Amino acid sequence: MNTTIDIHSHKEHLININIYEGKLHESVLVICSATGVKQTYYKKIAKYFQGYGITVITFDYEGIGNSLKKNIKHSETTLTDWGKNDLEAVLEYSEKKFPNYNLIILGHSIGGQLIGLAKKALLANKIILICSQSGYWGHWEGIGKLKMWLNWNFLFPFLINLFGYMPSKKISNMENLPKKVAIEWKEWCNSKNYLLDHLDSERLFFDRINCELISYSVDDDQYAPKKAVDWLISKYSNTIKTQIHIMPRDFNVKSIGHFGLFHEKFKDTFWHNLKNEVIK
Template identity: 45%
Template sequence: MISGLSNKEIQVLAKDGFKLGANSFLSEDSKNLVFLISSATGVKQNYYEDFANWLAEKGYPTFTFDYRGIGKSRPNHLKGLSAKMHEWGKLDLEGMINYVKEQFPNKKLIVIGHSVGGQLFGLTPACQLVDGFIGVGSQMGYWKMWPVSHWPKLLFFWKILIPVLNNLYGYFPAKKIGLFENLPKGVAREWQKWASNSNYLFKYLPEEKMNYEKITKPFLSFSFSDDEFAPKKAVDKLVGYYKNANIKQIHITPASLGVKKLGHFAFFRKKYKENLWQMLLGWVEKNEGL
């Protein structure tokens, strides 16, 4: 670790008191801005460690965390854990935002949401404490937002794979089928329900739509032309729910960076620190007042 940087494992309470495993990445040379990274579905916080360290090196305190049921916020046994996807936003992200603001009350706060992290942001009332938001491949998850060629595979995943394996194991064993981290049963069930409706989470949480519309701060959204998890149509649809934010969208092709593939996960890899990471930081510094 670079001299002057400290990486510390911490425990933070969600809004309902659930204990979340988190990490702080701090620098002696601290700027007037702090970042909080909200992960993708089934992705442990350590995936974002290189990026968080880089931000800390630049002088920006940064925090990562695991949602309940994932990584360091996972009990010994997932079976029987009561958890739902909307709680990742309303309880877990809420607790983290409040914690970061308590630690740095005089600093501006930007939340970076990867995939579902960008969907959940508007679910937490604490989003009003945030000064800026960045979505990376954050999308509406309704299956018909994908190209028609993907529909058979998606229907199998949502209509057969999740319900059958969820009931068989008492949780969704994603790792057994080569996907991501295992998910609590209630999380997978709610996710499947959302994805089956054209209004996604807003069909089942209609009152939350107003929270998204209350957000007026700067919002940067990244999408990628070869992202099979977040096609641009689905990203644009989610961005539309943040309609009163000060929105900037950046759509990136692999060719523009001289690479063959980017997809859903490349953004947070260290090899992109000179372009994608710098692009993000350039937007932040341009909006320094937020």
């Protein structure tokens, strides 16, 4: 059974969620999206897991996809809100709806960062990170470092000031970002300690999460170099960690990148392995 509903966050944002209810395993997998990526991007993998009896919840952060309830220029949400309010509300809903289920949280890209902002993440039985990293430009090398620095110090400020939000659709396949989300992201990515330079330690839960953690990085991922991935993993200091670095040749493909592991062509390889981790 599939259900789509809106739930309220602590700031009274309406967060749209989709529930793909499985009937075989008492586990619920909550998928935390990448920045500017709608939950529909994860629909195929969610239905794949559902087909094996695993319940999956996807959601859109406020200001994205079906959680964009007004003109994006009027959205006051922040990146911090996405973790402390939106993800927190989804985890609270999951706890009430499936009280006796094991909780597995899957974070893609920034989704893996926001897990550390949600207090309810302390309930996780397992965390799976896919291409999750620090966004600080100093973790890149060569021309990639220059591109990231220019992105945060010229492109983002210029476009945000020009449009009143970040018009990502004009320059990429990402969704547009609310102004305060884009500004906060820019600030984090210009800081050596990323979000840790901007948020009080009392508001963070990275080092208080105590469960198994599996992190996947991809060798040809231009948005999450291994150095940036390693930085984030180190902040989950009380987890039992497994780090897996994937080469495209491992799956007999030429490239994977930052988003490729969610493509259906990996259902018999990566998805299969991931499914086994979820039900282990």
